[in-house]
Amino acid sequence: MKSVEEILADLVAIPSVCRTPNGAIVDYVRAHLAEHGVAVTVLPGPEGDRANLFATIGPAEVPGMVLSAHLDVVPAAPEGWTGHPFALRRDGDRLFGRGAVDMKGFVACVLAAVPAIIAARLPRPVHIALSYDEEVGCVGVRHMIGRLPQLCAPPLGCIVGEPTGLSPVLRHKGKIARRVRVRGRAGHSSRPDLADNAIHLAAELMLKVRDEARRIEAEGPFDDRFAPPVSTLQVGVVNGGTGVNIVPAECVFDLEARAIPGTDPADLWRPIAECAESRIAALQAEGRPVAVESETLSLYPALDLADDHPLAALAEAVSGKKRQAAVSFGTEAGLYQQAGVPAVVCGPGDIDRAHKPDEFITRAELASGVAMVERLVVRLSL
Numbered sequence: 001m002k003s004v005e006e007i008l009a010d011l012v013a014i015p016s017v018c019r020t021p022n023g024a025i026v027d028y029v030r031a032h033l034a035e036h037g038v039a040v041t042v043l044p045g046p047e048g049d050r051a052n053l054f055a056t057i058g059p060a061e062v063p064g065m066v067l068s069a070h071l072d073v074v075p076a077a078p079e080g081w082t083g084h085p086f087a088l089r090r091d092g093d094r095l096f097g098r099g100a101v102d103m104k105g106f107v108a109c110v111l112a113a114v115p116a117i118i119a120a121r122l123p124r125p126v127h128i129a130l131s132y133d134e135e136v137g138c139v140g141v142r143h144m145i146g147r148l149p150q151l152c153a154p155p156l157g158c159i160v161g162e163p164t165g166l167s168p169v170l171r172h173k174g175k176i177a178r179r180v181r182v183r184g185r186a187g188h189s190s191r192p193d194l195a196d197n198a199i200h201l202a203a204e205l206m207l208k209v210r211d212e213a214r215r216i217e218a219e220g221p222f223d224d225r226f227a228p229p230v231s232t233l234q235v236g237v238v239n240g241g242t243g244v245n246i247v248p249a250e251c252v253f254d255l256e257a258r259a260i261p262g263t264d265p266a267d268l269w270r271p272i273a274e275c276a277e278s279r280i281a282a283l284q285a286e287g288r289p290v291a292v293e294s295e296t297l298s299l300y301p302a303l304d305l306a307d308d309h310p311l312a313a314l315a316e317a318v319s320g321k322k323r324q325a326a327v328s329f330g331t332e333a334g335l336y337q338q339a340g341v342p343a344v345v346c347g348p349g350d351i352d353r354a355h356k357p358d359e360f361i362t363r364a365e366l367a368s369g370v371a372m373v374e375r376l377v378v379r380l381s382l
Contacts, residue, residue, distance in 0.1 A: 004112035009088040011104040012097035018072040018135040021049035052144040058125030066158035070134030073099035080357030102354035105361040106161030109369030137298020157311040161347030168315035169345035171326035174302035176265035186249035195247035202251035225326040261304035301334040318375040
């Protein structure tokens with residue numbers, strides 16, 4: 001049997017970057033589980049070149065626990081890395097590689113614990129749910145959650161193994177990301193009166209984003225369990241124009257809004273949309289050929305698990321760590337909860353190391369992750 005570190009090395013060596021085909025890593029996990037006699041359901045997504053993977057150990061017709069993770073990683077530009085991003089590098093207790101902590105480390109822990117799960121002959125099952133394209137808006141898991149009624153009995157709960165230092169997280173913010181495309185009318189910069197500057201119009205909308213963020217910061221609603229204790233909005237990317245002497249015909253910007261529990265992330269976008277509609281209508285009434293289009297890049301709900309929910313106590317017991325009330329980053333857990341599956345976020349490593357050069361997890365953290373899964377097996381055996 002391979003060790004958890006050997007499994008992690010194999011996983012890191014497969015560059016399963018988001019928005020790219022993931023057949024190689026799905027095949028690896030399927031082969032690993034097949035070696036232990038575990039049947040796997042591969043769930044292709046509508047993209048045609050990506051798939052989720054679902055496996056059950058134990059009686060599928062009995063409510064059990066889901067161990068959830070994503071197989072994709074963010075890109076790894078070579079700048080800043082002291083070794084190859086997709087070759088696990090060992091330096092003392094640290095194991096470096098893209099995805100080592102976010103979140104192939106947890107996947108390795110689960111796969112390494114498979115023999116113990118099988119040996120327990122569980123009366124309640126463990127489900128392994130591995131998704132694609134989490135990093136670009138929790139894309140794949142939506143399709144997998146939709147198939148759960150055909151795959152297993154309604155689960156008792158779900159542990160999403162994002163890196164939390166094994167401290168169970170009960171709440172996180174929801175998110176919406178939108179791309180806004182502003183279309184104006186090009187012209188020579190010497191006659192701006194004969195053109196419509198798309199960047200200027202986009203700037204008006206971006207200022208609305210800023211003003212709405214400031215309003216929420218001042219007026220709330222507030223939730224002191226989060227830092228910051230309010231929903232947030234910001235523009236993160238702007239592109240427009242071709243030359244300083246040309247009135248730009250197009251400007252595109254991306255914005256995101258993160259919502260505290262109780263606030264629909266889509267509601268944070270609505271004031272911006274209304275501002276755009278009002279401004280465009282006024283300009284078009286003057287005969288100006290301008291337009292604003294937008295699309296959703298990602299959308300997922302907040303997670304809000306009650307303090308007294310049995311899953312919170314179970315997560316503390318199997319992780320050996322006290323719970324965290326809330327974090328501001330998002331995960332797939334909110335989607336599980338929205339579908340009626342109680343969820344908590346709890347996994348090995350530190351989220352602050354994710355999405356950076358020289359991302360790493362430690363050997364001790366991997367060992368603790370395996371131990372958490374094995375303690376969960378003991379609990380499900382009772």
